[in-house]
Amino acid sequence: MTTTSEQATLQSRLPNPRKLVPEAEEIAGVLFKATGNGSIPQATISLVQLRAGQIVGNTYLTVLHTGNLRKAGEAETRITAVASWQDAACFTPAERVALALVEAVPTPNPHGERVSDELYAQATGQYDDKALATLIVAIGQVGFFIPLALIGKPLPGMSPQEQWRD
Numbered sequence: 001m002t003t004t005s006e007q008a009t010l011q012s013r014l015p016n017p018r019k020l021v022p023e024a025e026e027i028a029g030v031l032f033k034a035t036g037n038g039s040i041p042q043a044t045i046s047l048v049q050l051r052a053g054q055i056v057g058n059t060y061l062t063v064l065h066t067g068n069l070r071k072a073g074e075a076e077t078r079i080t081a082v083a084s085w086q087d088a089a090c091f092t093p094a095e096r097v098a099l100a101l102v103e104a105v106p107t108p109n110p111h112g113e114r115v116s117d118e119l120y121a122q123a124t125g126q127y128d129d130k131a132l133a134t135l136i137v138a139i140g141q142v143g144f145f146i147p148l149a150l151i152g153k154p155l156p157g158m159s160p161q162e163q164w165r166d
Contacts, residue, residue, distance in 0.1 A: 014152030016164035031141040039131040043074060044095055045138045048102045050082050052142040055106060058149045061142070063156040094126040102139050 018025045035045055046069045053061025069079050081088035085099045101123060104115045123132055148154070154163055 010155055012152050012154040012163055014148070014154075017148060017152060018160070018164065027144065031137065031144060035134060035138045035141055037130075037134055039134045040094075040098075040127065040138070043069070043072060044098050044135070046072065046074070047078070047082055047091075047095055048098050048135070048138055049142040050079070051085070051099055051102050052106075052139070052146065053149075054083055055103065056146055056150060058146070059156045060149045060154045061145070067157075097123050097126045098135055101135065102142075105139055105143075 014020075036042070046065055050062060050065035050069065053065055066079055070076075075090070078088075078090045081090055082099070085091055085096065091099065097119070100119055101115065104119060107114060109116075123135075127135060154160070
């Protein structure tokens with residue numbers, strides 16, 4: 001078990017990426033602005049990004065997005081059910097499509113396309129063009145951060161500001 005004093009000495013494997021590649025912070029800012037355009041609920045974006053963290057098995061991302069959902073007042077049942085969303089009755093049809101899309105994108109499909117025509121049709125039945133494009137950007141946004149989380153290995157439960165005090 002890691003003690004509090006041991007946690008204080010732990011650090012990310014990668015030094016502050018904001019200092020190493022300042023342009024990446026600009027990209028991240030544009031992605032946050034694009035996903036915050038109001039065309040889809042922030043809760044949907046957060047659920048999708050939590051699921052992406054679960055898919056890649058990254059504690060930093062799952063802790064981050066679980067915390068964001070809790071801060072936004074999301075029900076604990078819904079947060080917990082993201083891991084097994086397929087049989088959870090607590091998600092709207094639009095959320096279910098979003099969760100299906102975030103799973104389809106990184107997952108090879110031995111029987112066809114990752115995002116089938118059927119899944120795309122379900123998505124267009126739930127989202128207008130702008131909302132669907134925003135959802136796609138939200139999936140890309142978490143995809144942008146996945147390599148930083150997996151390779152850089154930031155400490156779970158600590159914000160970037162806390163981890164990289166400069």
